[in-house]
Amino acid sequence: MNARQPALACAEPLAERRLRALVEQGLPLVPRPWQALAEQCGLSEAQVMACMARWQAEGLVKRLGLVVRHRALGIAANAMVVWDVPDAEVAELGRRLAAEPAVTLCYRRPRRLPRWPYNLFCMIHGTRRERVLAALDAIIEGHALQAIPHRVLFSLKAYRQRGGRYTAEERP
Amino acid sequence: MARLDSLDRQLIDLYQRGLPVCERPFAAMAERLEASEDQVIRRLERLQSSGVLSRVGPVFDHARAGASLLAAVAAPEPARDAVAEAINRAPGVNHNYLREHDFNLWFVMTAPDEAVLEARLDALEAELEREILRLPMLEGFHIDLGFPIPWHELEAP
Numbered sequence: 001m002n003a004r005q006p007a008l009a010c011a012e013p014l015a016e017r018r019l020r021a022l023v024e025q026g027l028p029l030v031p032r033p034w035q036a037l038a039e040q041c042g043l044s045e046a047q048v049m050a051c052m053a054r055w056q057a058e059g060l061v062k063r064l065g066l067v068v069r070h071r072a073l074g075i076a077a078n079a080m081v082v083w084d085v086p087d088a089e090v091a092e093l094g095r096r097l098a099a100e101p102a103v104t105l106c107y108r109r110p111r112r113l114p115r116w117p118y119n120l121f122c123m124i125h126g127t128r129r130e131r132v133l134a135a136l137d138a139i140i141e142g143h144a145l146q147a148i149p150h151r152v153l154f155s156l157k158a159y160r161q162r163g164g165r166y167t168a169e170e171r172p
Numbered sequence: 173m174a175r176l177d178s179l180d181r182q183l184i185d186l187y188q189r190g191l192p193v194c195e196r197p198f199a200a201m202a203e204r205l206e207a208s209e210d211q212v213i214r215r216l217e218r219l220q221s222s223g224v225l226s227r228v229g230p231v232f233d234h235a236r237a238g239a240s241l242l243a244a245v246a247a248p249e250p251a252r253d254a255v256a257e258a259i260n261r262a263p264g265v266n267h268n269y270l271r272e273h274d275f276n277l278w279f280v281m282t283a284p285d286e287a288v289l290e291a292r293l294d295a296l297e298a299e300l301e302r303e304i305l306r307l308p309m310l311e312g313f314h315i316d317l318g319f320p321i322p323w324h325e326l327e328a329p
Contacts, residue, residue, distance in 0.1 A: 020232075024229070030213070031196055033198075034193070035195070052193045052230070059233055064231075065191040065318065066187050066216070066318075067225060067226045068184060068188060072224045075319075075326070078269075080278070091313075094311065101320075107309045107311065109309060109310055121242075126322075128325075153271040153272050153278070155269040155270065158268070159259070
């Protein structure tokens with residue numbers, strides 16, 4: 001089956017939307033979490049599990065598991081590194097940076113000239129600023145990026161950090 | 173930071189992805205970790221209540237789960253905190269960081285679709301009376317596998 005095709009559509013699209021709104025907040029920590037979710041959204045446990053499996057197969061769900069707050073663990077240094085890469089090279093460099101173990105996210109985004117010339121973004125997390133900067137230096141060296149303008153935007157404070165909620169009934 | 177023992181660490185190392193989709197997932201995890209289902213559940217509860225975990229569950233693909241956008245605003249002191257609070261009050265904002273740049277407030281806004289997202293950003297821009305830099309993802313190069321925790325570094329003095 002093509003993973004991008006919606007497979008066996010859920011028989012209950014409304015219930016499925018409710019499930020998504022619920023599960024975005026996290027699983028109930030009970031022995032049968034799928035059953036507990038099923039009861040709340042009017043599906044069977046088997047339907048809920050089938051939905052989760054399908055969402056993962058389709059790529060709607062990237063991963064299923066523990067969502068860690070890095071700061072709470074002491075991984076306090078978090079740098080967004082932005083690069084101004086020639087358009088013809090950006091995809092190739094993006095793939096190379098994404099393969100670096102230190103890089104936790106890597107995206108191409110539009111420039112907004114004249115105020116924002118950067119078109120490639122990557123995140124580097126670490127326990128300390130010096131370690132993040134050392135990892136960045138190694139990447140610049142290893143990929144010969146000395147000529148590519150970049151900026152390092154460390155985060156100083158999190159005003160909010162929580163999971164994405166995409167469904168309409170998202171705000172309490 | 174919270175004190176984490178080896179069971180906590182194994183849970184974090186092994187289950188940032190691949191939580192089993194079976195009737196009793198915590199029992200399946202417990203079996204692999206040679207613990208009891210009850211222990212696993214209580215550890216997860218504790219990790220969640222101490223703030224180490226934001227939740228246990230799915231991470232949706234931003235690009236497919238609806239509309240989302242990285243945005244930035246320049247809000248120098250003394251307006252900064254008030255602007256950050258206004259951003260937090262806007263619907264759909266799930267991350268909001270202060271960063272080292274003239275564009276110092278960076279947030280992610282989400283919405284059920286693009287039209288709602290644009291309308292929310294327009295409304296926020298009008299409220300703030302400041303330009304919002306809109307930086308949608310055009311291409312993603314990274315597969316989110318969770319993040320390997322460098323436990324040895326966290327223990328370093």
